[in-house]
Amino acid sequence: MPRLLEVRDLVVRYGPVTAVDRVSFSLEAGETLALNGPSGCGKSSTALAVLQLRRPDGGEVGFEGRELTTLTERELRPLRPRMQPVFQDPYGSLSPRHRIRDAVAEPLKVQGRWNAETGPARVAELLDRVGLDPSYGDRHPHELSGGQCQRAGIARALASEPRLLVLDEPVSALDPSVRAGVLNLLADLQDELGLGYLFICHDRAVVRHFADRVIEMRDGRISSSQLRRSPGAAPR
Amino acid sequence: MRSEALLSVRDLRIAFDGVEAVRGLSFDVRPREVLAVVGESGAGKSLTARALLGMLPPGATAGGTVRLLGETDLAAQRGRRIALVPQDALSALSPVHRVGDQLAAAVRSVARVSRREARARAVAALDRVGIPDATRKARAYPHEFSGGMRQRAVIAMATINEPDVLVADEPTTALDEERRDQVLRVLGEQREAVGAALVLVTHDLDVVRRHADRALVMYAGRLTELGPADEVLTRPLAPYTAGLLASLPEHARGRRLPTLPGTPPAPGALPAGCAFAPRCPLAAEACHHEEPEPVPVDERLVACHRWAQVPDLAVELFMEKPHASSS
Numbered sequence: 248m249p250r251l252l253e254v255r256d257l258v259v260r261y262g263p264v265t266a267v268d269r270v271s272f273s274l275e276a277g278e279t280l281a282l283n284g285p286s287g288c289g290k291s292s293t294a295l296a297v298l299q300l301r302r303p304d305g306g307e308v309g310f311e312g313r314e315l316t317t318l319t320e321r322e323l324r325p326l327r328p329r330m331q332p333v334f335q336d337p338y339g340s341l342s343p344r345h346r347i348r349d350a351v352a353e354p355l356k357v358q359g360r361w362n363a364e365t366g367p368a369r370v371a372e373l374l375d376r377v378g379l380d381p382s383y384g385d386r387h388p389h390e391l392s393g394g395q396c397q398r399a400g401i402a403r404a405l406a407s408e409p410r411l412l413v414l415d416e417p418v419s420a421l422d423p424s425v426r427a428g429v430l431n432l433l434a435d436l437q438d439e440l441g442l443g444y445l446f447i448c449h450d451r452a453v454v455r456h457f458a459d460r461v462i463e464m465r466d467g468r469i470s471s472s473q474l475r476r477s478p479g480a481a482p483r
Numbered sequence: 484m485r486s487e488a489l490l491s492v493r494d495l496r497i498a499f500d501g502v503e504a505v506r507g508l509s510f511d512v513r514p515r516e517v518l519a520v521v522g523e524s525g526a527g528k529s530l531t532a533r534a535l536l537g538m539l540p541p542g543a544t545a546g547g548t549v550r551l552l553g554e555t556d557l558a559a560q561r562g563r564r565i566a567l568v569p570q571d572a573l574s575a576l577s578p579v580h581r582v583g584d585q586l587a588a589a590v591r592s593v594a595r596v597s598r599r600e601a602r603a604r605a606v607a608a609l610d611r612v613g614i615p616d617a618t619r620k621a622r623a624y625p626h627e628f629s630g631g632m633r634q635r636a637v638i639a640m641a642t643i644n645e646p647d648v649l650v651a652d653e654p655t656t657a658l659d660e661e662r663r664d665q666v667l668r669v670l671g672e673q674r675e676a677v678g679a680a681l682v683l684v685t686h687d688l689d690v691v692r693r694h695a696d697r698a699l700v701m702y703a704g705r706l707t708e709l710g711p712a713d714e715v716l717t718r719p720l721a722p723y724t725a726g727l728l729a730s731l732p733e734h735a736r737g738r739r740l741p742t743l744p745g746t747p748p749a750p751g752a753l754p755a756g757c758a759f760a761p762r763c764p765l766a767a768e769a770c771h772h773e774e775p776e777p778v779p780v781d782e783r784l785v786a787c788h789r790w791a792q793v794p795d796l797a798v799e800l801f802m803e804k805p806h807a808s809s810s
Contacts, residue, residue: 424726
């Protein structure tokens, strides 16, 4: 079976600045790979290039055996649902004018998978799965706490039935107690669904706890790479 | 404890439309100390910080007293004896004025000195926070500064009039660890240089551990626990403090982290008795009827009926029992 994600010699440039300089790594289903490093080290640029939200200037991104960098936008479209981003700012990533229920339903509608009869139940099921009472579907993002909003963002990502989640600082804006709940949720979802996580985070303690492997980035390059958790040592 | 106060807060109450968000908070800030104010979002930390600066948001009504060396008009002291260290350095500086002019204006707002003297102090302040070639940089605009230099410039601005108290509300939340430690180091150096106390509002317990002398833990607008930071963080007396500590990654068992069950109550929808009781593993009958008042325990204050029942390894209260499945 092909690897979930195989990145080779990835390059991202912004004008004269090389933000990502020949970065290579791979990720299996059910595994968490953390990208750690200071602001400006290229970790978020790497994430955007993996998602093909910012087309890379060089290198290869293999996803479930398909090479993404050579695909047209049209050819990418059916693959996009399978790789979903979750961003840092839970309020900024949900439209303030849409109810939570509509935000979670939107991917299903866009992808032509919306069924007027079963759709609402599917949305309720997704909200329940991320630990939100389905009644929260009636609310707007500003009526939710930061942690609840981040859960809603995860529910929206799950609606597409992804295989890979690209989590860009998903818990950095949250209180420690709320952060713990969201990390537990992500761990449960991974165990249950076998999702691969590309986990971008600048908090070393969180990274040490949560990731299977950690890649440290600095000035656009990988400065070190290590195994954090051996599968036998930390039973799930 | 009381006699050493530089800043004293007594029965502070802050309400919006009659609903109290800060509910009778009393504490002191001692000269030259770093007092961390911790708690979850909505606990009233930021409102308390704003009350210290006389900067409450529109619509807020305040009761109780805040006294800085006997002075109660805190807004009049802002920029002189008490100063804010802003969270967002970019929006704290005017984009259309030179950095040095902004610092000089801060000097001239409180002291009758010549423009030349104010400008000299501005350059000296930029130099103190480690901005290279400060004379030239003083003539630059904020957009010509890097993010780290802007952060230093606002610290220079906050300390330029040598205040007695600095108030910083989540000064490092948006920063990565390297920048965070750098900002806190510069802030610490300047605080010591001018002999100011620092009230540091943060939800980062690692910052508290490394930078605070004392910690004030707030929950639902009240004091939960106040004491030396190392004691509060290593042997909490209040179950709520224990719950906050338990959720740190270092307490993970396997992959799951302990969490505080439930969510904080909304102001105006408080339970009867102790506001934390519905989430508390030690709650007893009395906790659901009577709100606990802070009582002294050794060097600390704790507001909890059950503090004597909190085990030495208090984080154990929140450890999950092993379970077969989480779904």
